[in-house]
Amino acid sequence: MMRSDEIMRTEQTPVVLVHGWKSHPGIWNHLTPQLERASIPYWNFDHTSMGDTPPAAIALALQEFIRTMRDENAYPGPVDVVCHSVGTCIARYLLEVLDGRKREEQVRHLIGIGPPNNGSALAELFNDPVYGPQILDQLAGVFVPRRYDPADDVIAQEVRPGSRTMAALRSAGVRQDVAYRFILSANLTATPDLFPCFDGKTWERSADGEWQMTYAGDGIVPHTDSYLPGAGIEILPAEPAALRCNPDHYGHIRLPRNAEVVDRVMAHLMGSP
Template identity: 25%
Template sequence: MNPPRFIAPLSIVFLLCHCASTTSVKNHVPRPPEDVPAEVAEENRRTMALAKRDPAGSLGFALSSARAMENRIMAGDRSPATFNAYNYAVARAVDAIDKAGLDPWAAPVLVPGTGGAWRLRASLARPEPRLTPSNYRMISVDAFNVGGTYFKTLEKKDGVGAPVAVVVKHPDKSLKHTLSETTMYGTATVTISFQGDRADLVLHESLREDEVTLKGRTFPLAADYSTPLALLLDHQKVEKLGLVRLLDPERYADTARLTRLQLYDPERVPVLLVHGLDSTPATWTPMLNELRADPVIRKRCQFWVFSYPSGYPYPYSATLLRRQLDAIGRQFPGHKPVVMLGHSMGGDIARLMLTDSGDTLWRAYFGKPPEETVIPGKFRGQLEETLVFRHRQDISRTIFISTPHRGSEIAINSFGRLFSRLVRVPRLLADTRDALVNVITLDATALTLDRAPSSIDTLAPNNRFVKAIGKIPIAREEKYHSIIGDRGKGDTPHSSDGVVPYWSSHLDGALSEKIVPSGHSAHQNPQAIAEVRRILLLHLRDAP
């Protein structure tokens, strides 16, 4: 019995890219700490009793609990139980502020308490002129249980403060939008300090701060690096963009963008993550989760992602990335050189950032130099931008992971050819193809196109672009590394990750090459993540 017609094209999705991973986020009611003074236990009970029906009323009790525990900390009690009780009280105060819709950022809020009224005000630990804190919510993360294959380990740090996720109050939830700063679940920690009737709430960016000073004394700052990331993936449903952007890239053209996952810091090295076919930035979650747990990397790196519809031919996606890097350069002139990581087709895009093409690619298509090729104006600029480029001076190191530098035979087998036909080619590329066919008379060695190419076409070993770019060396000054999967068989150089064979992913001249026992999703392999960590620490050691 023959399988249904849709089975073949769907199977290629799973063959060409990583298996779907999941994120599980469930709400739960945080349990109040038990080892606290009787009066604090009573304040906690009243806080929870009022939490739903009168959140503003519960705020006073939460502040009273926090003050009592701060007093114990200031008296020298640094036990985990006391820190936890303080953090619990601060988290309940954050919940009350959020649910009651209070805005202590704009002006002090008068909060009735058991011993009188509190004057609650909020501020940022580090002033940030680009942010208006009143536009954001603070969500205490101890009210969530996180799991799933992306979060086998939750990266946290013990200390003082209530870890929170910071998110804009009115995000755009449309799936047509990918990760963006306006919907980002930022990673932060809240502390509240008391002086007389004043309650000073301070929001700390825990990816930039490891310590907090309360009343002249320094403590480790508590942090949760995983839960805000899980909330982002769960609420924004980013992973759902993978297949739809492959099949209909033009519809999701506005999702092609470079996004910063944290506030820009000119002193930190940007680490840019570029995903592969039928994928989104969500695929980097396991690596991002572990790398941000490293104190050196967390202190000296800032993470960016490039998201794009993977149905585009990857040379065109590389053009989009160059435009985004140019925009970043204009917005943040003098930023530190970028370390770039590319998985699968994302590695092919990264490869084009390291290359001086000259007119080699142009000649491969047209059989003559650009100045001798007659092409209508509006199409010529697009083609020159895609085929004629120089290596980026703003990229200092690149890590290729499971990258088909010489293509993958899966792209040319029967499934690959069928699936390639399912990709809806954007009008811009289709119109460019039609203009070339109608205007240019090509010789036998030059371009022949029966249709505009899709991303899968440009992963084929016999593709004209793939063969031509393979003959162009990477710029001499570029530093690059390779991480390659072999499915655990250990038969390199005859190995494969199931999609990309070793002969395609190997690059002469790499500063290091790590073979890991993994399928094509090598960027999620623990050994590969450890290798990326090693390379980043090496880079940071040598960087100014």
């Protein structure tokens, strides 16, 4: 992490990194070397100890973390925020709900990787009496712990589309002073290896409320969960042939370490289209 004098010297906008649900700050270990090479300061927010805490409380902790880092680095200017998965909901809750009217948090870009902006269809599916047990069995040891009970998971309950957290986000709406950019992946070649648990597909809820599977997703988050009015959307890989080699790198869990994703994040941070 860079010192304050290094921040002032590089004149680069600091980046706040926010990991997702049941994840950790180490997911950024392919991005942070690129940030260092570009002399971009980064502040890696760790909320691993807050697993039983609602997203609203984690958003408050994120707010305090940013304030602390500003004070320690004597930096009053804007920041960029890069998030993975539910980390995007946490950052959005800070910006749109907690700070929505105050506008005290100066944020230039909010970049979300595989974000469930409209609530997580999969979290809802966990609780479905028909599909839930089978889905949890398929994901055990891969995406959820073995013998996992979603009823005991505060975050999983609060990212369901009908939760208080998601209702607050819908009510607040997006901020016009923040550039929202979301990076998604799609199984363009229908390879089962993108996310083997679901044969390369992603569960989503159709407009009529029925459950269905789609290749328009990363195995965990379908595109319909991510779309947000006014936000820029990129769907990777840019070339379908990229899925022939390591297709699982385009699955949800590995997206923050995916080389193409890292390149796109850096391009946005450096001001490229």
